[in-house]
Amino acid sequence: MEGVITQDLGDHSELTSRVLSELTALRSKPGRLTIQKFIDFETLHLVCGGNDLLDAYMMFEREMRRFQSGARNEAAAAFSICAEADSVLDRLQLTAEALSGVDDVKDQRSARRWSDAGLKTIATELVYLADIQGRLGSELLGIEVTGTAESGLMVVIDQMTTASLPSRAPLIRLWAYSVDDEPEERELVVDLEDHPVTTASRGIYAMRRHRVTLPLPHLPATDDELKLLSISVEGRDAPMRTVTLENHAKLPHGFDVRFAIYRTIATIDLLAIGND
Numbered sequence: 001m002e003g004v005i006t007q008d009l010g011d012h013s014e015l016t017s018r019v020l021s022e023l024t025a026l027r028s029k030p031g032r033l034t035i036q037k038f039i040d041f042e043t044l045h046l047v048c049g050g051n052d053l054l055d056a057y058m059m060f061e062r063e064m065r066r067f068q069s070g071a072r073n074e075a076a077a078a079f080s081i082c083a084e085a086d087s088v089l090d091r092l093q094l095t096a097e098a099l100s101g102v103d104d105v106k107d108q109r110s111a112r113r114w115s116d117a118g119l120k121t122i123a124t125e126l127v128y129l130a131d132i133q134g135r136l137g138s139e140l141l142g143i144e145v146t147g148t149a150e151s152g153l154m155v156v157i158d159q160m161t162t163a164s165l166p167s168r169a170p171l172i173r174l175w176a177y178s179v180d181d182e183p184e185e186r187e188l189v190v191d192l193e194d195h196p197v198t199t200a201s202r203g204i205y206a207m208r209r210h211r212v213t214l215p216l217p218h219l220p221a222t223d224d225e226l227k228l229l230s231i232s233v234e235g236r237d238a239p240m241r242t243v244t245l246e247n248h249a250k251l252p253h254g255f256d257v258r259f260a261i262y263r264t265i266a267t268i269d270l271l272a273i274g275n276d
Contacts, residue, residue, distance in 0.1 A: 012127055018043040020123035027081050027115065028088050033061075047130035052264070063129075067122060072099055076111055077118030139167065143233055143266055144246045145257055152215040153249060153257075155268070157192070157233060159208045169193045172212060175230040216270070229270035 022041040031037050035057045038044065048063070049056025067078035076095050083091040083098075089108060096111035142158040161167045169192035176186045190212060198209040214231070243266050245259040251270075260267045 012131065015043070015047070016123050016127045019047055019126055020119055023077070023081070023119045023123055027077075027091075027119070030088075031086055032084060033064075033082050044126075047126045063122075063126065067118070071118075073114045073118035074121050075099060075118070076114035077116075077122050080111065080115040139235065140242050140244070141170070141233070141235060141266070142244045142246075143259075143268070144248060145268060146248045147213075147216075148250050149216055149252055149255075152213055153229075153231075153270070155212045155214065155231065155233070157210040157212075159210065161206055161208075162204055167206075169195075169197065169208065169210060171234040173232045173234065174214065177227055177229070224272075226272040227269055228272055231268040231270075233266045233268070235264040235266075 022043050026033075026038070026041055026044070029037060035053070038057050038060065039053060044060060045053055045056040047056075048059040061082075064078040064082045067074040068082070069075070076099055079095040079098055080088070080091050083094040085091045085094055092108040092111040092115065095115065096106045096108055099111070099114065100106045139162075140158075140160040142160075144156045144158075145153055146156065147153040155172070157170060159167070159169065172190040172192065174188040174190065176188075192210045192212070195210065195212075200207045214229070216229070243261055245261075245266065245268075247257045247259070249257050251257070254273060256271050256273050258269045258271060260269070
């Protein structure tokens with residue numbers, strides 16, 4: 001089961017060129033800036049959110065607002081993408097009106113020249129921000145579940161990252177559910193930064209192995225599907241991530257472990273699934 005697929009980003013100058021090309025295409029695309037409009041620009045997703053679309057779009061919006069308050073060329077570039085108009089010509093007209101002097105009103109052609117120059121600076125800055133914030137590295141997160149009803153579950157997490165990244169260990173949240181008539185939910189948080197870890201490195205990669213043993217709650221006999229335990233493994237710093245999941249737990253008949261991935265969170269659920 002996979003999360004985000006990693007890819008070779010190559011030289012940063014080539015990446016900056018790709019970002020500039022997508023910024024220019026985004027400016028030209030009809031319609032106002034929305035996540036649906038932004039969805040087609042994969043390189044912008046990468047540098048703004050490590051390929052997570054929602055993170056990328058929110059970060060891109062924040063950066064556009066920041067640039068609108070900056071120097072003229074960068075402001076023109078941001079306005080020409082974000083102005084409240086459907087066509088690029090109308091957005092450029094609004095850009096000219098917003099940035100012209102009172103006694104020296106410019107037209108769309110001036111706004112386009114400013115915007116062209118500003119897009120180059122914005123492309124360079126977006127790649128620089130992605131670099132220093134760790135979005136241009138990659139992380140492979142391998143999660144393996146072993147154990148039995150008697151020994152408890154052991155969650156083994158192998159975290160392989162680009163060695164130069166300022167990465168942190170995952171955060172684990174554990175929810176235990178009561179199966180009584182009045183269900184009760186209890187939460188436990190385990191920050192793996194505070195626990196022993198086995199480390200190794202080779203070339204540009206670093207590997208950390210974390211082990212967490214979790215005692216199992218009473219496994220009740222039931223004909224209904226019940227969630228007994230939920231474990232979330234939350235990645236942090238959000239570089240590009242690939243997640244692999246393996247279940248080697250040996251549980252009694254009628255119980256199962258299921259996995260799910262949402263953005264940077266992998267979830268492991270222990271379920272009573274009945275005896276049908």
